[in-house]
Amino acid sequence: MTLRSLDGHVFLVGFMGAGKSTVGHLLAEILGRPFVDLDAEIERRTGRACARIFAEGGEEVFRTLESEALAGLAAAEPSVVACGGGIVLRDANRRLLRELGTVVYLEVTAGEALGRIGNAEGRPLLADSGPAAATLLQARTGLYRASADIAIDTAGRQPDEVASCIATALSKSGEAR
Ligand code: S3P
Numbered sequence: 416m417t418l419r420s421l422d423g424h425v426f427l428v429g430f431m432g433a434g435k436s437t438v439g440h441l442l443a444e445i446l447g448r449p450f451v452d453l454d455a456e457i458e459r460r461t462g463r464a465c466a467r468i469f470a471e472g473g474e475e476v477f478r479t480l481e482s483e484a485l486a487g488l489a490a491a492e493p494s495v496v497a498c499g500g501g502i503v504l505r506d507a508n509r510r511l512l513r514e515l516g517t518v519v520y521l522e523v524t525a526g527e528a529l530g531r532i533g534n535a536e537g538r539p540l541l542a543d544s545g546p547a548a549a550t551l552l553q554a555r556t557g558l559y560r561a562s563a564d565i566a567i568d569t570a571g572r573q574p575d576e577v578a579s580c581i582a583t584a585l586s587k588s589g590e591a592r
Contacts, residue, residue: 422493423493424451424494424496424515424516425446425448425493425517426498426512426518427442427497428500428502428503428512428518428519428520428562429522429523429569430523430525430548430552430559431532431548432523432528432529432530432531432532433523434523434569434574434577435497435498436452437574438574438581439497442495442581442582443495445578446582449494451488451491451496452496453485453497453498453499453502457484457499460487461480464537465477465499465537466536466537466539468480481501482505482507482508482511485502485512486511488515489511489515503558504558509558509561513564517564518562519563519564519565519566519567520562520563521567521569522559522566522567522569522570523569524552525547525548528548529541565581565584567581
């Protein structure tokens, strides 16, 4: 797999509970870069919690705000970016991810993700009324894979191990600085 220049961002994608934010913080430290949590960025830009945006406007409104927040990163210094689990749903987002940096897919099973998440509060797509996590994950797996430059299996691994594994994969490609 060919990586594009690490002058761009390192994007972490994957299902809810894959550990994108936790691993992202650690990876940012290792690479000496700022860390950006895209959900937090949406909340900063709108002044509203993501769950509230879902409740008040529905998923499409959230997706549009998410795309805008992603596009806003074009002007940001190279960072490690933890994306929301649904970032790969829009074609335009997938194109932009690849244009703006290197995409790392954190693989997780639905069972492990749910175990890590525990209480699904704040994750409207995992509310009782939504599809089962396994169904959602299955529907998205192809999109995560298609978007990714690097895939890392997180099963049974601690966040620090996953972070250093990503750093190694990046440097093996001769891209990390
Ligand atoms: C979503 C994942 C959430 C958040 C929103 C939608 C998704 O982020 O963006 O609730 O569609 O999978 P995390 O993956 O950080 O939980």
